[in-house]
Amino acid sequence: MSAVTLSPAPPAVCLTRSYVSRGIKGGTVVAEGVTTVAEHEVLLQDPDGYRPDRCLACNSGCVHAHCFRERKLRPEDPQADPVLVTIRLFRCAESSCGAVFTVLPAFIARHLWRSWKTVEEVVGRPRSDAPRRTVRRWLARLGCDTSQLIETFTASLSGAVATVLTKPRPPTRAAFVTVMASFLESKLARAFGPIAAWIHRLEAGIRLT
Numbered sequence: 480m481s482a483v484t485l486s487p488a489p490p491a492v493c494l495t496r497s498y499v500s501r502g503i504k505g506g507t508v509v510a511e512g513v514t515t516v517a518e519h520e521v522l523l524q525d526p527d528g529y530r531p532d533r534c535l536a537c538n539s540g541c542v543h544a545h546c547f548r549e550r551k552l553r554p555e556d557p558q559a560d561p562v563l564v565t566i567r568l569f570r571c572a573e574s575s576c577g578a579v580f581t582v583l584p585a586f587i588a589r590h591l592w593r594s595w596k597t598v599e600e601v602v603g604r605p606r607s608d609a610p611r612r613t614v615r616r617w618l619a620r621l622g623c624d625t626s627q628l629i630e631t632f633t634a635s636l637s638g639a640v641a642t643v644l645t646k647p648r649p650p651t652r653a654a655f656v657t658v659m660a661s662f663l664e665s666k667l668a669r670a671f672g673p674i675a676a677w678i679h680r681l682e683a684g685i686r687l688t
Contacts, residue, residue: 595672
């Protein structure tokens with residue numbers, strides 16, 4: 480048996496493209512402090528509860544409430560009913576901009592139509608009721624090379640974060656989550672959401688899974 484270890488596969492394009500690279504002016508803003516449905520529902524009652532203090536595209540200080548959308552969160556068990564969550568959208572008031580932002584509570588996994596709790600439960604267990612193709616896809620993405628994530632963090636931050644990510648360098652996204660969970664002093668089962676939100680804050684559009 481060869482002692483050579485193959486390098487992790489490069490991540491899928493959908494994980495690596497930032498809003499800037501796609502020419503997106505608006506996009507998603509993750510409300511990192513909102514970790515439960517109850518907190519989310521309280522903020523929805525106030526038109527200013529989720530309102531960004533400025534447009535992230537043109538830096539204008541006037542952002543209007545635009546509309547609501549429903550997000551359907553699929554549970555781990557395919558036989559269970561999905562959960563509907565109302566999401567707020569805001570629009571820049573500047574006619575020359577008009578960027579639209581979706582404000583997403585941190586417990587929802589961006590683009591996955593599931594909560595981070597469901598994602599963590601599925602990938603953390605040898606057996607799961609989730610569809611097999613879904614499990615394979617998530618595990619394959621977590622097994623991908625982590626170079627871009629490390630570059631994103633080390634280019635924006637320094638000190639302790641840069642140190643834990645480079646000595647030694649975690650080779651896969653799964654290893655990256657483990658290292659960052661340790662740095663955040665968080666249990667691994669609650670680390671995906673905060674880490675994904677942190678990545679998105681540093682380079683909007685980049686995804687963890």
